[in-house]
Amino acid sequence: MGDVSQDALNNLKSLMDQVEEPLQRTFQNVHQGYVTETLVRFLKAREWNASKAHKMLVDSLNWRVQNEIDNILSKPIVPPDLYRSIRDSQLIGLSGYSREGLPVFAIGVGLSTFDKASVHYYVQSHIQINEYRDRVVLPSSSKKHGQPITTCVKVLDMTGLKFSALNQIKLLTIISSIDDLNYPEKTNTYYIVNVPYIFSACWKVVKPLLQERTRRKVQVLPGCGRDELLQIMDEASLPHFCRKEGSGSSRRSEGSSENCYSLDHPFHQELYNYIKEQSRIHEKVEPIKQGSFHVDFPEPPAEEVEIAKTIESELHKFENCNGVSDSLDGLKINGD
Known part of the structure; x- marks a missing residue:
């Protein structure tokens, strides 16, 4: 770490020492x-400007307090059938770990429909996974490997990406904004696999809009990405859609233990049981309110808005082209 970076870190530490309760409590x-690693994440997100990083972090802590994020892991989505329907339509799961101990999260971008519940339930589920990752999964991996592990890798499956993705842009922008403003720099690398032509076209126009540090994290892999991903993880940690060419994503697979999206997968079972247990503990203090956990949606950064508009524009171009089918899954590209 250079002198400038160290100076910025020292300045941010000094500023954070002056923050009072309850912000200090939620900061824990x-x-x-891992205080230093956390401060570095926010500094990276604000180009190592200590004052801007301090504002970002304090804003995030206020968001946590105002929306009771510290208690979100004691707020189960009930009944279980509702949570199962969310899992069937918001495809995300933990498939394993890289050889360095980084959690590998699989996300079915193309086949996620977000059509089984209100926006608030999907946002609640997303934040719960974020919080469980940060409070349980990463500390456990850090302890196992004897070193701080504070980031993850994500494998994004584009199988099934359609023009109907236009209907999801608003929700995806909300989720992306929540991550950018409150969970910055938590992803080490984004691996994008099973890429249809429609994604290739959008990526060409979106890529220049991304900040350089974000562009460096994105790797578009050929096909299902199996060979490339096996360089950083064992086969047991590969998402099911990377196991073989043409395997694709799915809402349900032959075996629930193989499909990391499913509520029957060990990760989601552990997460759901953890939330139920925390709910029982919390209920001894105060009654649990049923219903979705409403969170204030942050105003998306200008960059997010521009990217969303660009994607929407590109998808409309394809939608208006004569002779172009709704789904272009068959057309693949190699990684950039």
């Missing part, structure tokens, strides 16, 4: 004992 849930 954010850093989980």
Whole structure:
């Protein structure tokens, strides 16, 4: 770390020492004992400007307090059938770990429909996974490997990406904004696989809009990405849609233990049981309110808005082209 970076870190530490309760309390849930690593994440997100990073972090802590994010892991989505329908339409799961101990999250971008519940339930589910990752999964991996592990890798499956993705842009922008503003720099690398032509076209126009540090994290892999991903993880940690060419994503697979999206997968079972247990503990203090956990949606950064508009524009271009089918899954591209 250079002198400028160290100076910025020292300045941010000094500023954070002046933050009072209850922000200090929620900050503990954010850093989980890894204060320096957490401050560095926010500094990276604000180009190592300590004052801007301080504002970003304090804004995030206020968001957590105002929306009771510290308690979100004691707010189960009930009944279980509702949560199962969310899992069937918001495809995300933990498939395993890289050889360095980084959690590998699989996301079915193309086949996620977000059509089984209100926006609030999907946002609640997303934040719960974020918080469980940061408070349980990452600390456990850090302890196992004897070193701080504070980031993950994500494998994004574009199988099934259609023009109907236009209907999801608003929700995806909300989720992306929540991550950018409150969970910055938590993803080490984004691996994009099973890429149809429609994604290739959007990526060409979106890529220049991304900040350089974000562009460096994105790797578009050929086909299902199996060979490339096996360089950083064992086969057991590969998402099911990367196991073989043409395997694709799915809402349900032959075996629930193989499909990391499913509520029957060990990760989701552990997460759901953890939330139920935390709910029982919390209920001894105050009654649990049923219903979705409403979170204030942040105003998306200008960059997010521009990217969303660009994607929408590109999808409309394809939609209006004569002779172009709704789904272009068959056309693949190699990684950039």
